Amino acid sequence: MPDSDVETIVYEQPEAGIARIVMNRPAVRNAQNLQMTYELTAAMDRAVADDTIQVLILAGADPHFSAGHDLRAQGQPQLGRDLPVLSTWGGFALPGAEGGFAREQEIYLQMTRRWRNLSKPTIAQVQGKCIAGGLMLAWACDLICASDDAEFSDPAVALGNLGVEWFAHPWELGIRKAKEMLFTGDTWSARDAERFGMVNRVFARDALAEGVLAIARRIAGKPSFALKMAKEAVNRSADAMGQQVAIDQSFGLHQLCHAHNLLRFGQRVDPCGLPATLQNRPARD
Numbered sequence: 001m002p003d004s005d006v007e008t009i010v011y012e013q014p015e016a017g018i019a020r021i022v023m024n025r026p027a028v029r030n031a032q033n034l035q036m037t038y039e040l041t042a043a044m045d046r047a048v049a050d051d052t053i054q055v056l057i058l059a060g061a062d063p064h065f066s067a068g069h070d071l072r073a074q075g076q077p078q079l080g081r082d083l084p085v086l087s088t089w090g091g092f093a094l095p096g097a098e099g100g101f102a103r104e105q106e107i108y109l110q111m112t113r114r115w116r117n118l119s120k121p122t123i124a125q126v127q128g129k130c131i132a133g134g135l136m137l138a139w140a141c142d143l144i145c146a147s148d149d150a151e152f153s154d155p156a157v158a159l160g161n162l163g164v165e166w167f168a169h170p171w172e173l174g175i176r177k178a179k180e181m182l183f184t185g186d187t188w189s190a191r192d193a194e195r196f197g198m199v200n201r202v203f204a205r206d207a208l209a210e211g212v213l214a215i216a217r218r219i220a221g222k223p224s225f226a227l228k229m230a231k232e233a234v235n236r237s238a239d240a241m242g243q244q245v246a247i248d249q250s251f252g253l254h255q256l257c258h259a260h261n262l263l264r265f266g267q268r269v270d271p272c273g274l275p276a277t278l279q280n281r282p283a284r285d
Contacts (some may be wrong), residue, residue: 011046020125068134104255108192121142156182167251
């Protein structure tokens with residue numbers, strides 16, 4: 001994708017061997033619409049295909065990393081017509097649960113898995129808010145570095161769903177903390193997340209970018225094939241312990257929640273959990 005056609009992200013090479021992909025929708029706190037999802041994927045593919053790049057940084061334009069899925073986006077391109085299909089799914093416009101299941105397989109479950117399985121090391125650079133779908137972006141990365149004012153949350157239960165579509169909560173937080181955070185919808189701090197083992201390093205806000213670059217620099221100096229094999233070994237170990245199967249089965253339960261909400265409320269989320277400005281609008285994602 002030519003840089004002139006890209007509207008929602010910025011692709012940078014701050015140093016030799018390092019690519020930085022910056023989500024650039026600050027007016028909506030880097031909420032992810034379809035265009036951003038596919039532009040992120042194209043940028044990641046670009047970095048993976050460039051043999052001079054050793055490590056990728058995923059960042060968000062200030063003030064926040066990501067507010068999650070953009071439920072208010074109107075006039076988006078249509079899946080299967082205007083955008084390339086990257087999963088094995090189709091039928092995105094079909095009625096009932098079928099179209100919604102296919103849509104979320106494509107843009108959430110399989111897209112996040114694709115990002116998680118990139119062959120090169122990735123670092124999420126998180127500042128400010130990281131909410132719901134923002135967690136999926138951060139969790140897809142190999143390392144997470146956060147500013148000391150970063151906050152993480154998944155309010156999906158309030159929307160009538162069990163959690164975001166990439167249900168890595170037990171793996172990222174541990175069983176008991178995953179249940180607490182989901183049941184309460186509470187926000188947890190960068191220091192909390194570091195204590196849980198979800199965040200690798202915490203930096204002062206004004207030192208975050210340089211701190212992440214310093215880690216990326218150390219990684220970029222390692223042999224490229226050894227880095228790829230080390231990542232593959234850890235990912236395969238997680239899969240052997242059941243992570244992929246667990247996330248897949250949770251995705252099915254997530255779709256059951258959507259189907260329940262469609263029957264009860266006529267939309268895929270419980271409107272009581274939406275901000276007042278969205279309560280009368282259908283929410284597809």
